[in-house]
Amino acid sequence: MARPKAGSNLTISQLENMLSSRLADLQQLQKEHSKLSMQLGEVERRIGALGGKARGRGRNAGGRMRNEKSLVETLEEVLSAATVPMKVGNIVDAVLKAGYHTGSDNFRGIVNQTLIKERRRFNSAGRGLYEIKGKK
Secondary structure (H helix, E strand, C coil): CCCCCCCCCCCHHHHHHHHHHHHHHHHHHHHHHHHHHHHHHHHHHHHHHCCCCCCCCCECCCCCECCCCCHHHHHHHHHHHCCCCEEHHHHHHHHHHCCCCCCCCCHHHHHHHHHHHCCCCEEEEECCEEEECCCC
């Protein structure tokens, strides 16, 4: 049913028909959404069974990534295992290799900011080089 122009006079009967039509459309879309969600869940289970990770996995309802450990905890873990101070690029690679998930387009910048901000935990050993505090 075409949408009436603003200011047109509709009867109550016509408004009720429009409302019931939209409710029927809504119910149909909700059924379709439920069916597709079940199919997507099955595909994700099959991907997981093959050892892969489906896109969107690890994200919460708002779209943000979920990690078991915070970025700071992961950075501590990576830098604790290092024998020499590491460059930011190498730290980023090690954090991702450790299983940290991110959706950021500028993850290197975030890691760099975190290393600078967390001076109690990390020490700058030179331009672009970082180590865990107290490690010499």
